Each structure stands twice: as structure tokens, then as C-alpha cells.
Amino acid sequence: MADLFLADEAATAALGHRLAGLLRVGDVVFLEGDLGTGKSTLARACLQALAGAAITVPSPTFTLVQTYDFADLAVWHVDLYRLAPGTPVDDLALDEALEAGALLIEWPDRLPADAYPERLAVRLAWPAHGDGREATLDPGTGWGERLEALRAG
Ligand SMILES: Nc1ncnc2c1ncn2[C@@H]1O[C@H](COP(=O)(O)OP(=O)(O)OP(=O)(O)O)[C@@H](O)[C@H]1O
Ligand SMILES: [Mg+2]
Numbered sequence: 385m386a387d388l389f390l391a392d393e394a395a396t397a398a399l400g401h402r403l404a405g406l407l408r409v410g411d412v413v414f415l416e417g418d419l420g421t422g423k424s425t426l427a428r429a430c431l432q433a434l435a436g437a438a439i440t441v442p443s444p445t446f447t448l449v450q451t452y453d454f455a456d457l458a459v460w461h462v463d464l465y466r467l468a469p470g471t472p473v474d475d476l477a478l479d480e481a482l483e484a485g486a487l488l489i490e491w492p493d494r495l496p497a498d499a500y501p502e503r504l505a506v507r508l509a510w511p512a513h514g515d516g517r518e519a520t521l522d523p524g525t526g527w528g529e530r531l532e533a534l535r536a537g
Contacts, residue, residue: 400429
């Protein structure tokens with residue numbers, strides 16, 4: 385059962401804006417879903433909300449990581465789609481981000497199954513019928529009390 389129905393791109397962006405308001409140093413957010421389900425749309429909206437401006441948010445598909453330094457938080461936007469299977473997660477040095485910032489990770493299924501148990505997972509999917517997207521929010525430890533604020537449209 386989906387937690388949220390995102391009727392259009394603006395609804396996905398609104399979820400990204402709410403996520404921006406809740407994000408703290410040390411957070412890990414998994415953005416899951418098939419090709420074209422809106423992972424980058426959500427990440428872009430979150431980063432633009434943190435920037436307070438419509439900054440350019442290029443896809444990190446080829447660079448693997450794009451970093452953003454905001455006043456109170458650094459955010460690493462990560463896309464693991466092209467990561468070779470079995471690449472040790474230590475090689476990516478992602479944990480460095482968590483000292484002063486947060487991680488937004490697209491295609492986190494490339495990580496070992498036990499990576500970041502504290503993460504919030506946002507799962508995006510096509511509805512069985514019609515337009516829009518469905519979002520499921522799977523909170524890790526630490527997100528419980530923030531989940532309602534994230535869900536509230
Ligand atoms: N809730 C929504 N309803 C309808 N269209 C949406 C919604 N959210 C995003 N989209 C649209 O879906 C398309 C794909 O979005 P996006 O590039 O963010 O997906 P993605 O999951 O990052 O894809 P990829 O895996 O290929 O990187 C875009 O055209 C975007 O406008
Ligand atoms: Mg994408």
C-alpha cells in the first residue's frame with residue numbers, strides 16, 4: 385500500500401520540499417524506483433528548496449556524486465545506477481558526507497543489503513492505472529517522528 389499518491393510532477397516536487405525542511409546532518413535518504421519514476425525530480429526539488437533558488441541540479445549518473453554546500457548542511461546527491469556490481473561501498477567514501485551533511489542516493493539497491501539501516505527509503509512506483517506516481521515511505525531509526533511531517537501533503 386502506497387503512503388502517498390503524487391498526482392503530478394508538482395506533487396513529487398512538494399514531497400522534495402518537505403524532505404528539505406526535515407533533512408539533518410547524518411541523514412541518509414534512499415530514492416528507489418524504476419527508470420522514470422521521479423527520483424531525480426524529488427532530489428532536484430529538495431536541493432532547490434535547500435538552496436532557496438532554482439539552482440541547476442545535474443544528474444549524477446555519470447559523475448556518481450554531486451555535492452552541494454548549503455549554510456547548515458552539505459548534501460551529496462548520489463546516483464549508483466552505473467556502479468559496477470560488487471563495488472565495495474567503502475570505495476565511494478560516502479560516509480565522509482555524513483560528518484557534515486546528508487546523502488540522497490538514487491539506485492541504492494547497488495549497495496550491500498545491510499548498508500545504512502538508519503536510512504529513510506522513499507519508494508516511487510507507477511500506479512496500476514492512470515497517471516501520477518505512488519510513494520511509499522519506509523523510515524529507518526530516527527525518522528519515526530519526522531514521518532508524519534513528510535507525509536502531510
Ligand atoms: N508524480 C508525477 N506524476 C507524473 N509525472 C511525474 C511525477 N513525478 C515526476 N514525473 C515525471 O517523470 C519523468 C521522469 O522523472 P525523473 O527523471 O525524475 O525520474 P528518475 O526516477 O530519476 O529516472 P531515471 O531512473 O531514469 O534517472 C519526468 O518527466 C518527470 O517530470
Ligand atoms: Mg534520475
